[in-house]
Amino acid sequence: MQHVKANDGVGLPAALEVSGVSHFYGEKRALADVSFSVAPGRFAVLLGLNGAGKTTLFSLISNLYDTPHGTIRIFGHDVSREPGEALRRLGIVFQARTLDLDLSVDQNLSYHASLHGIGRAEALSRIKSLLAQTGMIDRLHDKARSLSGGQMRRIEIARALLHRPPLLLLDEPTVGLDIQSRAEILATIRELVRTEGISVFWATHLIDEVEDSDHVVILDKGRVLTDGRVDEVVRGCGAANISGAFAMLSGVASVSAGGMHR
Ligand SMILES: Nc1ncnc2c1ncn2[C@@H]1O[C@H](COP(=O)(O)OP(=O)(O)OP(=O)(O)O)[C@@H](O)[C@H]1O
Numbered sequence: 229m230q231h232v233k234a235n236d237g238v239g240l241p242a243a244l245e246v247s248g249v250s251h252f253y254g255e256k257r258a259l260a261d262v263s264f265s266v267a268p269g270r271f272a273v274l275l276g277l278n279g280a281g282k283t284t285l286f287s288l289i290s291n292l293y294d295t296p297h298g299t300i301r302i303f304g305h306d307v308s309r310e311p312g313e314a315l316r317r318l319g320i321v322f323q324a325r326t327l328d329l330d331l332s333v334d335q336n337l338s339y340h341a342s343l344h345g346i347g348r349a350e351a352l353s354r355i356k357s358l359l360a361q362t363g364m365i366d367r368l369h370d371k372a373r374s375l376s377g378g379q380m381r382r383i384e385i386a387r388a389l390l391h392r393p394p395l396l397l398l399d400e401p402t403v404g405l406d407i408q409s410r411a412e413i414l415a416t417i418r419e420l421v422r423t424e425g426i427s428v429f430w431a432t433h434l435i436d437e438v439e440d441s442d443h444v445v446i447l448d449k450g451r452v453l454t455d456g457r458v459d460e461v462v463r464g465c466g467a468a469n470i471s472g473a474f475a476m477l478s479g480v481a482s483v484s485a486g487g488m489h490r
Pocket residue numbers: 253256257258276277278279280281282283284285433
């Protein structure tokens with residue numbers, strides 16, 4: 229599978245660069261001067277409790293909301309000023325389920341491909357290749373309604389990659405799935421990073437989804453508490469592991485593999 233070229237010339241821009249971004253819902257500030265960047269080809273985790281601002285940040289990155297405070301660039305393209313260039317480099321899997329349950333897997337994916345101007349023959353070839361990569365090729369003609377939650381997520385991931393974006397955002401993609409489905413989806417995405425070189429930004433509140441070599445951005449009450457390689461963040465805090473580092477930085481009372489609680 230080939231993806232849109234990550235950079236258009238000299239130098240290698242960040243896959244995602246967020247600079248000084250704030251967001252308000254009326255008087256309420258959901259994000260406060262958020263800055264970080266994700267290097268190309270990295271698996272980066274946005275770690276935060278419920279209400280930290282993860283979905284708000286994803287809505288800004290995907291240009292669902294305007295970004296009047298700060299800038300967001302995808303491979304060097306400003307999401308507000310060059311939305312076409314920026315967004316064609318972005319694939320996104322939202323938290324809420326978005327498949328049409330009455331359509332087949334093929335129909336769900338083909339419709340999305342046609343929105344991106346991909347012809348039928350090319351679309352079918354990409355669909356088959358992505359379904360093979362996500363372990364869903366045998367479900368091509370099945371109705372979406374007949375799939376399990378984890379299988380639907382796999383189809384949504386395939387759909388997000390149909391236009392070959394070099395950056396994939398996933399907003400808490402494993403919430404509500406059983407342990408095995410969670411592990412399989414995480415492994416599939418990590419494999420895509422390894423084999424395809426795509427950049428992934430994965431939002432979660434599940435600490436066991438984080439590995440030592442990942443890049444982590446810890447978001448709490450709309451602020452970035454720290455970001456960097458997980459093992460360096462842990463060492464910098466003098467903690468035993470990322471759970472301990474998160475607890476120290478955010479003041480949470482308990483952090484377990486299954487989630488975090490204040
Ligand atoms: N449409 C909205 N109107 C007003 N406040 C909102 C709105 N959406 C989110 N918020 C508030 O903004 C803050 C950040 O919410 P957001 O949904 O971005 O967090 P989150 O980290 O994605 O949480 P979760 O994991 O529960 O989805 C929260 O305090 C939330 O109550």
